[in-house]
Amino acid sequence: LNDVLCVVGALVLLALCQGQALDGWTLALGLGRDIGAALLLGVACGVALALALGTLRGRGSSFMVLLAALFLVYALAEGLTGQGVLACLAFGMVLGSAPLLLTWAPGGARAGLREEDREFVQEGAFLFKVLFFVYLGASFHVEDISALISGAVAVVALMLVRPGGV
Numbered sequence: 001l002n003d004v005l006c007v008v009g010a011l012v013l014l015a016l017c018q019g020q021a022l023d024g025w026t027l028a029l030g031l032g033r034d035i036g037a038a039l040l041l042g043v044a045c046g047v048a049l050a051l052a053l054g055t056l057r058g059r060g061s062s063f064m065v066l067l068a069a070l071f072l073v074y075a076l077a078e079g080l081t082g083q084g085v086l087a088c089l090a091f092g093m094v095l096g097s098a099p100l101l102l103t104w105a106p107g108g109a110r111a112g113l114r115e116e117d118r119e120f121v122q123e124g125a126f127l128f129k130v131l132f133f134v135y136l137g138a139s140f141h142v143e144d145i146s147a148l149i150s151g152a153v154a155v156v157a158l159m160l161v162r163p164g165g166v
Contacts, residue, residue, distance in 0.1 A: 037083075038080075042089065042090025045073045046090060046093070046095050050095050053066070063120050066113075069091075096118075098113070
C-alpha cells in the first residue's frame with residue numbers, strides 16, 4: 001500500500017511542478033473521484049473473475065486468463081481514471097479473499113485463486129513491479145537539471161528518514 005500511496009503522491013507533485021493550478025478542493029475531489037472509480041472497477045472485475053475462475057477449474061487456462069484480466073483491469077483503469085495501480089490492488093485483494101467475500105454467490109466457495117495461481121502471482125509480482133517503476137520513471141520529463149537535483153536530494157532524504165519511521 002505504501003508504494004501505491006507514494007505513486008499517487010508523486011503524480012500530484014508532478015502535476016504541481018508542471019504548473020497545473022490546483023487548489024486543495026479541486027485536488028481532493030479529483031483524486032477522490034479517480035481513486036474511488038479505480039477501486040470500484042477493481043472490485044467489480046475481481047468479483048467477476050473470481051466467479052469465472054471457479055468455473056475454469058481443471059481446464060488449465062487460469063494462468064493466462066488471470067494475466068489477461070490483470071492487464072485489462074490496469075488498462076481500463078489507467079485509461080478511465082489514471083489510477084491503474086489502485087484498481088489492480090483492489091482486483092488482487094478481491095481475488096485473494098474471494099472464498100470469504102463471495103459466500104453469497106452461487107459457486108462462491110470455489111471462487112478465487114488456487115494454490116498454483118497464487119504461486120504464479122508471486123513469481124510475476126517482481127516483474128510487474130519492475131515494469132511499473134520503469135513506466136513511472138519514463139513518464140517524468142526533466143527540462144531543468146535543478147529539478148533533477150532537487151528530486152535526488154528528496155529521495156536521499158526519504159531513504160535516510162524511512163528506517164526511523166518503520
